[in-house]
Amino acid sequence: MNTLVRRFRPEQIRELFLVFLILVIVVFFSVQIEGYFNARFANRLSTSVVVVAILAVGQTLVFLTRNFDLSVGSIVGVTAYLVGQTLWHHPEIPPLGAVALAIGIGMLMGSINGLLVAYGRVPSIITTIATLAIYRSFLVEYSHAVPITTNNLPDWIVELPAGKLFAVGQVEFRVLFALLLLVVVVFQLVLNRLPFGRRLYAIGSNPDAARVAGFPAQRIVFTAFLLSGGLAGLAGFVFLSRFGNISVLAGVGLEFASIAAVVVGGVSNNGGSGTVFGAFLGALLIDLLENSLFRWQAISEFWRDAILGMLILLAVAIDHVVIGRLRIAWARAGLQMTTKEPDEQTEEVTHVG
Amino acid sequence: MSARESVLVPVWQRLKSWEGMLIVILAIVFLINSLIAPNYLTVGNQINLFILSIERIIVAVVMAFLIINGEIDLSAPSIMGLSACVTAFLFSQGVDFGTALLISMSIGLACGLFNGFWVAIVGLNSLVVTLSMLICYRGLARVFLEDRSIGKLPEWFNSLGQQKLLGPFPLALIIFFALLAFAVVVLHYSGFGRRVYVIGNNKDAARYSGVKVARVKMTLFIASGMVSALAGLLLAARLGAVRGDLASGFELDIVTMVLLGGVSIFGGSGSLYGVFLSIMIILNIRNGMSLANLSGHFQTGVIGLLLICSVLGPNLAGQVRASLNRRRRIRPLQGSQPNGPGLSQDTDQVLHASSSSE
Numbered sequence: 001m002n003t004l005v006r007r008f009r010p011e012q013i014r015e016l017f018l019v020f021l022i023l024v025i026v027v028f029f030s031v032q033i034e035g036y037f038n039a040r041f042a043n044r045l046s047t048s049v050v051v052v053a054i055l056a057v058g059q060t061l062v063f064l065t066r067n068f069d070l071s072v073g074s075i076v077g078v079t080a081y082l083v084g085q086t087l088w089h090h091p092e093i094p095p096l097g098a099v100a101l102a103i104g105i106g107m108l109m110g111s112i113n114g115l116l117v118a119y120g121r122v123p124s125i126i127t128t129i130a131t132l133a134i135y136r137s138f139l140v141e142y143s144h145a146v147p148i149t150t151n152n153l154p155d156w157i158v159e160l161p162a163g164k165l166f167a168v169g170q171v172e173f174r175v176l177f178a179l180l181l182l183v184v185v186v187f188q189l190v191l192n193r194l195p196f197g198r199r200l201y202a203i204g205s206n207p208d209a210a211r212v213a214g215f216p217a218q219r220i221v222f223t224a225f226l227l228s229g230g231l232a233g234l235a236g237f238v239f240l241s242r243f244g245n246i247s248v249l250a251g252v253g254l255e256f257a258s259i260a261a262v263v264v265g266g267v268s269n270n271g272g273s274g275t276v277f278g279a280f281l282g283a284l285l286i287d288l289l290e291n292s293l294f295r296w297q298a299i300s301e302f303w304r305d306a307i308l309g310m311l312i313l314l315a316v317a318i319d320h321v322v323i324g325r326l327r328i329a330w331a332r333a334g335l336q337m338t339t340k341e342p343d344e345q346t347e348e349v350t351h352v353g
Numbered sequence: 354m355s356a357r358e359s360v361l362v363p364v365w366q367r368l369k370s371w372e373g374m375l376i377v378i379l380a381i382v383f384l385i386n387s388l389i390a391p392n393y394l395t396v397g398n399q400i401n402l403f404i405l406s407i408e409r410i411i412v413a414v415v416m417a418f419l420i421i422n423g424e425i426d427l428s429a430p431s432i433m434g435l436s437a438c439v440t441a442f443l444f445s446q447g448v449d450f451g452t453a454l455l456i457s458m459s460i461g462l463a464c465g466l467f468n469g470f471w472v473a474i475v476g477l478n479s480l481v482v483t484l485s486m487l488i489c490y491r492g493l494a495r496v497f498l499e500d501r502s503i504g505k506l507p508e509w510f511n512s513l514g515q516q517k518l519l520g521p522f523p524l525a526l527i528i529f530f531a532l533l534a535f536a537v538v539v540l541h542y543s544g545f546g547r548r549v550y551v552i553g554n555n556k557d558a559a560r561y562s563g564v565k566v567a568r569v570k571m572t573l574f575i576a577s578g579m580v581s582a583l584a585g586l587l588l589a590a591r592l593g594a595v596r597g598d599l600a601s602g603f604e605l606d607i608v609t610m611v612l613l614g615g616v617s618i619f620g621g622s623g624s625l626y627g628v629f630l631s632i633m634i635i636l637n638i639r640n641g642m643s644l645a646n647l648s649g650h651f652q653t654g655v656i657g658l659l660l661i662c663s664v665l666g667p668n669l670a671g672q673v674r675a676s677l678n679r680r681r682r683i684r685p686l687q688g689s690q691p692n693g694p695g696l697s698q699d700t701d702q703v704l705h706a707s708s709s710s711e
Binding site: 070120123129131134136137252259263269303306307308310313316 | 481495499656
């Protein structure tokens with residue numbers, strides 16, 4: 001037991017638990033639904049998870065600093081609309097240019113959030129509830145209720161969701177999913193390896209101590225919001241390519257979807273704990289549940305949301321109980337070790353962050 | 354002694370100035386509106402502007418309790434939808450009003466109990482619990498009505514929403530003011546209200562000093578569930594038709610009303626007077642802008658802007674004042690002897706005051 005506990009950090013146990021839950025769901029529905037887990041389902045899942053998972057990565061960065069970003073739903077809508085409109089009038093813009101434009105627009109909106117929260121000292125929930133409304137009303141006024149439709153977009157962006165890098169049998173490794181994996185890996189490395197990432201954890205676990213230690217707290221919180229905005233812009237680009245038809249209501253409700261993913265993924269909203277990979281698993285779990293319940297004939301489609309909400313709660317509750325137990329066991333083991341080998345102590349402490 | 358005073362005074366001043374600021378904003382809104390629209394100040398319009406969002410403001414009163422307590426109930430609009438859907442469903446099955454009312458109120462009770470169980474007893478985060486229940490209760494509402502809408506509610510039930518009951522006041526408005534008066538007494542003049550604040554300030558300290566934290570939280574969630582169920586019925590009566598997505602998206606409106614009222618999202622501070630003023634401001638702004646033919650999304654944007662400015666303005670003013678004070682106090686220090694702890698304590702206090710405004 002001790003060696004097992006020593007080998008894993010609580011965050012890793014949490015991620016393993018999520019993987020286990022995902023497997024349980026797959027096995028359960030495989031028994032219930034005939035021909036459930038086929039290549040088409042895997043392909044559909046890998047496309048549908050992208051938007052929320054990218055948002056969840058950005059939300060994780062903000063959550064780590066003890067803040068919220070509720071405005072991402074509107075950022076997605078505004079970015080999708082503006083990029084769609086630009087491509088409509090200038091179809092010659094190359095794909096990378098469109099992505100850069102999307103990220104830029106997102107970062108602009110994210111920087112407004114960041115300025116208000118970090119330098120204006122407005123609580124993040126107030127700021128982002130307000131900017132959620134402001135960005136949305138900007139979109140409504142700006143668009144004059146003219147929707148973007150698939151017909152107006154250049155072909156490459158409409159075909160992008162089906163585009164694949166390579167295929168193993170019928171399971172395709174699609175471009176958008178590759179983009180998502182890239183985002184997850186890059187930000188996981190940033191959090192683990194770069195000083196900026198470690199400082200995000202430090203500020204979230206103890207803002208006062210971080211300030212006393214001389215961290216540029218304001219700049220770090222600002223950067224977290226900036227990155228969250230940029231990722232929401234990227235998600236807006238994916239949203240545009242996936243749906244093609246963008247009305248003024250595009251992206252409504254995505255803020256709650258991303259928060260649900262992050263929370264199921266084990267990122268604490270008290271800051272300072274959680275991983276990008278966990279948030280990705282959370283988004284995958286919820287998306288898998290949604291898609292599976294949709295295909296389950298045993299229940300009417302109207303039961304879907306009711307069961308989904310309940311299952312999200314159950315996932316969090318089980319996690320709370322299991323991880324709580326493990327954390328106690330782990331702390332006890334750590335305590336025993338530190339009394340025996342004082343040198344290990346510092347190493348253990350650095351793992352906590 | 355002097356230290357305690359200098360800690361207490363800024364808090365008191367801040368509270369006072371917050372509500373003072375809201376009154377000033379409200380006066381400006383009144384003035385502009387009455388200049389723009391001549392029929393703005395009629396009794397009919399003033400009652401009408403309340404009636405148009407009466408369900409939201411009823412729930413906002415209870416939400417203020419929860420946020421002061423350090424929790425939040427995002428599932429309230431879904432409970433509204435659920436109770437309205439169940440009642441409409443029962444009506445369509447020919448159940449009489451008394452039973453339907455009883456059942457829909459017990460649904461509110463059950464939802465509140467369920468939320469409260471996970472938050473108060475298991476100890477999960479209320480944001481997480483009520484966010485997933487926001488999805489779940491909404492889903493249950495859809496189970497009852499699927500994608501139909503029920504429009505044939507009994508005639509007398511529909512008239513509950515609009516019919517004037519007492520002078521020019523319809524039932525829903527009377528319920529709101531009765532609830533508000535009751536809430537003010539409970540929150541500001543009772544032991545229970547003090548416990549709500551104490552828990553919001555510091556949950557652990559409250560528990561160690563013998564406050565039954567779980568019981569208070571449970572009571573608040575049950576109250577929130579039942580009031581939401583009632584508000585759902587009022588909304589159904591006002592609209593005259595019920596659909597599965599009734600009241601969806603109200604959660605942000607309701608939270609905005611409470612936060613603009615000066616209630617801290619971290620719990621422990623704020624007052625119902627502030628919440629009432631912020632409700633008045635939001636309703637009057639919306640009404641004035643509707644009279645000026647501005648769209649609903651635009652109105653929400655303006656209210657968002659107001660929300661940010663109302664926090665940002667005092668913060669910036671406080672920062673400027675703090676830096677001025679610091680400069681004024683530190684300057685005599687240079688050259689002369691460091692004057693013992695008294696002086697440095699004062700500058701500390703200023704620093705604390707500015708950092709507490711985060």
